[in-house]
Amino acid sequence: MQRYFVTPAQFAEDRVEITGDDARHITKVMRGRLGDKFILSDGVSREALFKIDDMDGHRVLAVLLEPLEMNHEPRLQVTIAQSLPKGDKMETVIQKCTEIGAVSFVPFLSERTIVQYDAKKEVKRLERWRKIAKEAAEQAHRNRIPAVDQPMSWKNLLAAFDGYDAVYFCYEKESGAQLRDKLKPFVEAVLQADDSKASLLLVVGPEGGFTEQECRAAEQAGAVSVALGRRILRCETAGMTALACALYESGEMGGV
Structure with missing residues (x-):
């Protein structure tokens, strides 16, 4: 309907x-x-x-x-922080991640961001992104429209990490921790109570990925560096993959 x-x-x-x-x-x-x-x-x-x-x-x-009951929103509140990609890829990220279940989006600028930020143009782009989030939320029968923030600097993004229960930094050079391995104990610890909710920030890089310096800065700010498997994903695919994995582990897609 x-x-x-x-x-x-x-x-x-x-x-x-x-x-x-x-x-x-x-x-x-x-x-x-x-x-x-x-x-x-x-x-x-x-x-x-x-x-x-x-x-x-x-x-x-x-x-x-x-x-009607409002029961279509996930208990695990996942925000996608996406370094601005080229072209209309951000529209794809917002549309598909809204359908999957993201609660908000934080576009940001990182060292390898190719897009030239223009504040005047971003006003119209932000309007379009929010319209896409609304239409995707309607199509997916969401109870709420995900928020889409104004693009922020890398420094401001790092400062925002404290506002989340956990921050996972998706890094293609991470050779140890896999996202799933970190998600399981987090989900078990935070979502034990029937009425509890938890906030999770997934940080995704641009086409060229993150630098080692950015990875160290993210970890110093409280993020956990994680890998998304042995394959290198496009920037517009990485957020969707990480989001689906997180919601699966929290039971939204038949997980726990």
């Missing part, structure tokens, strides 16, 4: 007015009719089944039929 997100303020009543792109999608793309049903979520604490009560080409009025 089709799903849309509205603001908590819109969800304050049992009747909701939908406008903008979502209204056009309902009326033009989905060819909605009076009585058609869909799910609305405020992305915070409320979700319900609605039906179309009135509409025109610019707005849709819907009435609440029944509240």
